[in-house]
Amino acid sequence: DTGVSQNPRHKITKRGQNVTFRCDPISEHNRLYWYRQTLGQGPEFLTYFQNEAQLEKSRLLSDRFSAERPKGSFSTLEIQRTEQGDSAMYLCASPTSGRPGELFFGEGSRLTVL
Amino acid sequence: LAKTTQPISMDSYEGQEVNITCSHNNIATNDYITWYQQFPSQGPRFIIQGYKTKVTNEVASLFIPADRKSSTLSLPRVSLSDTAVYYCLVGVSFTGGGNKLTFGTGTQLKVEL
Secondary structure: OOOEEEEOOEEEOOOOEEEEEEOOOOOOOOOOEEEEEOOOOOOOEEEEEEEEEEEOOOOOOOOOEEEEEHHHEEEEEEEEOHHHHHHHEEEEEEEEEOOOOEEEEOOOOOEOOO | OOOOOOOOOEEEEOOOOOEEEOOOOOOOOEEEEEEEEEEEOEEEEEEEEOOEEEEOOOOEEEOOOOOOOOEEEEEEEOHHHHHHHHHHEEEEOOOOOOOOOOOOOEEEEEEEO
C-alpha cells in the first residue's frame, strides 16, 4: 500500500458517457500527477498539480479531459463523451519528500469503454 | 527529454542474476537515472535511482559508467516474483526541473523455475 488511493478501481461505460475518477494522494504531499496506461505501453503523462494549481497538461490530452484538485487535497479526472480509445488504466501518483523522480503510484482506475 | 532504449523482453531462471541495460545517449548533465518496476494491474513502483558510478539498495544495484550514456539495473538471485516490467527513466533533474516522469515501453522480465 503506497498511501495513494484511487476510486473506482474499475469502470465500464458506454461510448458517449461521462466518467470521473478520484485520487486521494499522500496527505502531506503538495504535488499530484495523473498518468494513463494502455496495454503493452508505459504510463503516459497527462497532467500535474502543485497544490490546487494545474501546472502542466499534456498536449496529447483532448478537451474532453479535465482534472481538478480543489483545496490541494484530492483530485478528480473527468472524461466527457468517452470514446473506445479512452479505454486504459488511469494512474495517480504522489511524490515522496525524498528523492526527485520517486513517485508513489496508486493501483489505478481501469476504464473500459464499450 | 532524453530518450531511453532498453530490451523489450528478457528471460531468466530463479536464482540467477539479471542485468537489464538501458541506453540514454542524450542524458543531460543534471539528470538522474531512475528505474521502476511494474506488476500487472498495479502502478509502477520505484526501485532505485542514481547519478553516477554504483548505487545499491536492498533489492537492486545500479551501475552507471563514467559517460552516463547507459545504465545497468542488476537484480541478484531473481525469483518468480520478480517477473514484471522494468522501466528506465531519465530526465529528472536534481536542480528541480523535469517534474514529470517519461516512461518508455520497458523491459518485460520473465523468471522461470
